[in-house]
Amino acid sequence: MQKLDREDILKFSALIDAADKVTILVHTHPDGDALGSGLGMMRYLASLGKRSTLILPTTAPGTLSFLPVESDGPVIVANQDKTAAEKAVAEASLIICQDFNNITRSEGMEASFAAATAPKVLIDHHIGPDRASFDIVFSETEISSASELVYWVLKALPQTEQLPLGTLNALMTGMTTDTNNFRNSTFPSTLQMASECVAAGVDREAVVSNIYNKYRENRYRLMGYFLSEKLKTTPLGVAYAVLSKKELDRFGIKEGETESFVNMPLEIDEIRMSLFLKEQDGVFRVSIRSKKGTSASRCCNQYFNGGGHENAAGGKLPIGDRIPDAAAAEKYIVEATTAFFENE
Ligand code: 5GP
Numbered sequence: 001m002q003k004l005d006r007e008d009i010l011k012f013s014a015l016i017d018a019a020d021k022v023t024i025l026v027h028t029h030p031d032g033d034a035l036g037s038g039l040g041m042m043r044y045l046a047s048l049g050k051r052s053t054l055i056l057p058t059t060a061p062g063t064l065s066f067l068p069v070e071s072d073g074p075v076i077v078a079n080q081d082k083t084a085a086e087k088a089v090a091e092a093s094l095i096i097c098q099d100f101n102n103i104t105r106s107e108g109m110e111a112s113f114a115a116a117t118a119p120k121v122l123i124d125h126h127i128g129p130d131r132a133s134f135d136i137v138f139s140e141t142e143i144s145s146a147s148e149l150v151y152w153v154l155k156a157l158p159q160t161e162q163l164p165l166g167t168l169n170a171l172m173t174g175m176t177t178d179t180n181n182f183r184n185s186t187f188p189s190t191l192q193m194a195s196e197c198v199a200a201g202v203d204r205e206a207v208v209s210n211i212y213n214k215y216r217e218n219r220y221r222l223m224g225y226f227l228s229e230k231l232k233t234t235p236l237g238v239a240y241a242v243l244s245k246k247e248l249d250r251f252g253i254k255e256g257e258t259e260s261f262v263n264m265p266l267e268i269d270e271i272r273m274s275l276f277l278k279e280q281d282g283v284f285r286v287s288i289r290s291k292k293g294t295s296a297s298r299c300c301n302q303y304f305n306g307g308g309h310e311n312a313a314g315g316k317l318p319i320g321d322r323i324p325d326a327a328a329a330e331k332y333i334v335e336a337t338t339a340f341f342e343n344e
Pocket residue numbers: 027031099105286287288305306307308309312313314315316
């Protein structure tokens with residue numbers, strides 16, 4: 001991680017001081033990092049006596065319900081209450097965007113964000129931030145998570161004496177989910193943050209237990225089916241699986257319950273890249289993970305309408321004439337990854 005720009009920190013500090021209404025935006029289909037970094041920021045602002053509103057473009061999965069959203073201030077789910085979300089952006093005196101590199105990832109909020117007059121701050125860890133749309137950009141890719149970057153930014157602010165325990169718990173949660181409990185994207189700064197959080201009172205075992213030991217049985221029944229029936233591999237070292245809505249429904253699967261399925265095939269020695277697609281809201285949502293030396297983000301960018309990080313990316317495949325169903329999606333994956341590795 002690079003040193004934070006002192007001038008940007010002081011500018012951000014002054015913006016927080018001057019703001020009476022802060023609105024925080026995170027990405028659609030929020031994950032542990034989006035929600036953890038969002039709540040971490042809210043709790044920090046509350047400790048300074050600042051009112052803030054968190055906007056989730058779509059609802060947070062039940063698997064993250066241990067993060068008690070309601071007690072931290074207004075949380076608006078934009079696709080359930082667009083008017084309230086737009087009002088919170090329009091009336092904000094400071095807008096903070098976290099865990100995405102482009103406002104298009106905050107699906108549905110693009111127009112109100114563009115029209116908003118408040119200063120805009122980005123705190124993110126993805127490749128290629130849209131710098132032009134923000135007044136201050138804290139962007140770092142050599143870091144575990146947005147939650148970790150929020151941690152270092154908040155720590156550097158002159159108004160910070162001690163970060164509230166609620167903030168530390170939320171940020172530790174986001175960092176833990178984005179690193180898969182320290183299996184990837186773990187830098188010296190990440191371990192330092194973890195060490196400082198535990199020293200300050202964060203119960204790491206409770207955080208880990210909340211994330212990994214509270215699933216429903218349905219997930220494991222589907223996982224068995226996914227591994228034994230659905231997972232396919234190619235001679236190029238690609239593993240892939242596509243789950244249709246029908247299959248997800250058959251197992252009664254809810255949002256968040258297929259978390260980390262995409263990581264499992266990377267445990268196979270020969271596998272360089274793993275793709276997991278699931279049918280949701282009329283598209284196939286795409287998750288890609290890769291081992292070092294193979295770029296998930298480039299593959300996602302070129303063939304799956306998305307992006308993300310070098311070894312963890314996401315996107316979508318529209319369902320239509322070209323790809324009408326799961327079988328066609330599987331065929332497309334084989335063609336796309338073959339072309340991808342040919343052009344490497
Ligand atoms: P996941 O596979 O866990 O959904 O996402 C992996 C990474 O890719 C995350 O950092 C996420 O922010 C990013 N990502 C997921 N979906 C999309 C997408 O549709 N577009 C882009 N640009 N990035 C995505």
